[in-house]
Amino acid sequence: MPTQGRRKRWESSSLTRLKKTDFAAIGRLCIDLNANEINRPMEETLTFTKYVGGSPANICIGMSRLGLATGFIGKVADDQMGRFIAQYLAKEGIDASSVSIDRTGATTGLAFTEIKSPTDCSILMYRDNAADLLLAPDEVSEALVADAKMLLISGTALAASPSREAVFLALDYAKRHGAVIAFDLDYRPYTWRSEQETAVYYNLAAEKCDIILGTREEFDMMERFERNPERDDRVTASKWFAYSAQLVVIKHGKEGSVAYTKDGASHTARSFPAKVVKTFGAGDSYAAGFLYGLLQGWEVERCMEFGSAAACIVISSHSCSDAMPTTGAVHDYIERCNRGEITANS
Ligand SMILES: Nc1ncnc2c1ncn2[C@@H]1O[C@H](COP(=O)(O)OP(=O)(O)OP(=O)(O)O)[C@@H](O)[C@H]1O
Numbered sequence: 001m002p003t004q005g006r007r008k009r010w011e012s013s014s015l016t017r018l019k020k021t022d023f024a025a026i027g028r029l030c031i032d033l034n035a036n037e038i039n040r041p042m043e044e045t046l047t048f049t050k051y052v053g054g055s056p057a058n059i060c061i062g063m064s065r066l067g068l069a070t071g072f073i074g075k076v077a078d079d080q081m082g083r084f085i086a087q088y089l090a091k092e093g094i095d096a097s098s099v100s101i102d103r104t105g106a107t108t109g110l111a112f113t114e115i116k117s118p119t120d121c122s123i124l125m126y127r128d129n130a131a132d133l134l135l136a137p138d139e140v141s142e143a144l145v146a147d148a149k150m151l152l153i154s155g156t157a158l159a160a161s162p163s164r165e166a167v168f169l170a171l172d173y174a175k176r177h178g179a180v181i182a183f184d185l186d187y188r189p190y191t192w193r194s195e196q197e198t199a200v201y202y203n204l205a206a207e208k209c210d211i212i213l214g215t216r217e218e219f220d221m222m223e224r225f226e227r228n229p230e231r232d233d234r235v236t237a238s239k240w241f242a243y244s245a246q247l248v249v250i251k252h253g254k255e256g257s258v259a260y261t262k263d264g265a266s267h268t269a270r271s272f273p274a275k276v277v278k279t280f281g282a283g284d285s286y287a288a289g290f291l292y293g294l295l296q297g298w299e300v301e302r303c304m305e306f307g308s309a310a311a312c313i314v315i316s317s318h319s320c321s322d323a324m325p326t327t328g329a330v331h332d333y334i335e336r337c338n339r340g341e342i343t344a345n346s
């Protein structure tokens with residue numbers, strides 16, 4: 001009988017091993033250009049602020065802000081944008097020695113964000129010949145993965161070769177060296193050629209992962225070859241426990257999230273009110289807060305609560321990466337919510 005696991009701690013011997021790096025991520029590094037004049041369509045937007053972007057980059061920056069030892073495996077263009085990214089990672093204290101530089105003339109992916117209202121946001125992508133998808137298997141540092149307690153992979157890196165093979169090699173290294181593998185589904189349809197190809201590669205990667213985080217819609221995409229007509233979260237999660245997964249988190253935007261553990265328990269945590277500026281970045285900051293909690297050995301609900309509060313801070317801010325909070329800021333946000341000092345705007 002499934003249980004509602006109130007005080008379940010998620011344990012993995014890999015997380016308590018002595019390792020140099022707490023958290024390593026592999027995948028896309030790009031640029032976000034976020035509209036300065038918000039609450040209007042892109043056609044009427046004249047100026048943008050430049051930030052480092054890309055889901056795994058944002059999560060890694062979040063983990064570093066939370067005080068963890070982090071490293072990144074990726075590829076940047078040999079241009080001003082690529083150098084901006086490398087410098088930002090260094091400034092954030094992230095080990096970027098495994099970020100290689102493309103020499104083929106590839107460019108940095110650009111994401112122009114349109115903020116029409118706090119709930120109506122979209123992204124206009126420029127990702128032709130993007131350097132991040134050219135990360136090759138021989139550029140994946142086995143040493144960095146071996147030294148990490150946790151490796152994060154992100155779905156977009158599976159969209160094309162050679163980055164797809166690079167991620168599968170990183171998964172092999174993580175298995176070989178006992179790193180916990182977290183998969184943030186991060187499904188960006190514009191990066192993929194067909195929905196069938198997407199589902200096949202997402203499923204192949206997810207089979208190898210210990211923790212899977214995604215939205216209901218992302219799991220729907222992965223279930224295109226299966227039967228789950230009710231879009232039941234428990235049915236979704238159960239499938240993965242037959243493979244490597246120990247923990248599956250399904251996110252429902254403002255409604256919060258639900259986590260399932262392999263023992264059949266489900267876990268929920270409240271979400272917090274937020275003065276939302278834009279919705280993107282919620283998933284990345286949630287992932288950073290949640291995975292940080294797991295690395296601290298916290299109970300699952302506490303990890304979810306911490307992730308939810310981190311998400312509120314980021315969606316109340318203009319950027320994704322630069323707005324990633326410190327641990328003090330997340331605790332402070334939770335306390336202010338408890339005192340009723342923060343109310344939602346939508
Ligand atoms: N409007 C909101 N108010 C409060 N919390 C929110 C809101 N939107 C998202 N969150 C928090 O952020 C978490 C992740 O959000 P969501 O489910 O939208 O992820 P996502 O779709 O991956 O995000 P992204 O837009 O970055 O891709 C939610 O589970 C919730 O805790």
Ligand SMILES: O=C(O)C[C@@H](O)[C@H](O)C(=O)CO
Pocket residue numbers: 030031032052053054055058111123188280281282283284320
């Ligand atoms: O690449 C994208 O789709 C946009 C990102 O650059 C952005 O930072 C993001 O991933 C927010 O979740």
